[in-house]
Amino acid sequence: MTDLEKELCFIKEELRAGDKGYNMSPELQNVHTALHKLINIVIKITNKEGGVSPPSKSLGKCPDCAVQPGQQHKDYCDIERCSVCGGQTLVCNCNEHDKDFAKWTGIWPGQAEADYLGIDLNQICTYDYIKIFFIKKPFNTEVI
Numbered sequence: 001m002t003d004l005e006k007e008l009c010f011i012k013e014e015l016r017a018g019d020k021g022y023n024m025s026p027e028l029q030n031v032h033t034a035l036h037k038l039i040n041i042v043i044k045i046t047n048k049e050g051g052v053s054p055p056s057k058s059l060g061k062c063p064d065c066a067v068q069p070g071q072q073h074k075d076y077c078d079i080e081r082c083s084v085c086g087g088q089t090l091v092c093n094c095n096e097h098d099k100d101f102a103k104w105t106g107i108w109p110g111q112a113e114a115d116y117l118g119i120d121l122n123q124i125c126t127y128d129y130i131k132i133f134f135i136k137k138p139f140n141t142e143v144i
């Protein structure tokens with residue numbers, strides 16, 4: 001718990017204790033209610049900034065072969081990328097393709113990388129990025 005969180009908890013407890021102890025006039029009651037609302041908003045904002053808000057997206061099944069995130073694609077899935085050549089496993093004939101390396105993550109292959117780079121998904125395939133992202137064997141590529 002950060003110092004700010006501790007402080008917020010303390011204020012909340014104080015307010016709660018105050019609720020019990022006083023015979024409040026309607027005006028004071030209103031101020032008190034407003035304070036409660038305010039403190040809850042501050043807590044919400046603090047949680048967001050602290051990075052504890054839940055993910056805004058969830059991982060889904062492979063749109064083609066319907067496996068769950070973390071599982072190997074089924075045979076003949078057209079989304080699976082070949083870990084040897086980086087192309088679609090469906091259309092290449094490479095030996096030693098590693099199905100574990102190419103497992104479905106819940107994100108379209110290359111999409112997270114493309115988003116990170118601020119480019120279109122197709123550009124992942126037009127540049128040498130496939131060597132870095134889809135191919136298992138390390139390459140001595142110059143940094144793109």
Ligand SMILES: [Zn+2]
Pocket residue numbers: 062063064065066067073074077078079080104
């Ligand atoms: Zn699949």
Ligand SMILES: [Zn+2]
Pocket residue numbers: 082083084085086087088089092093094
């Ligand atoms: Zn291949």
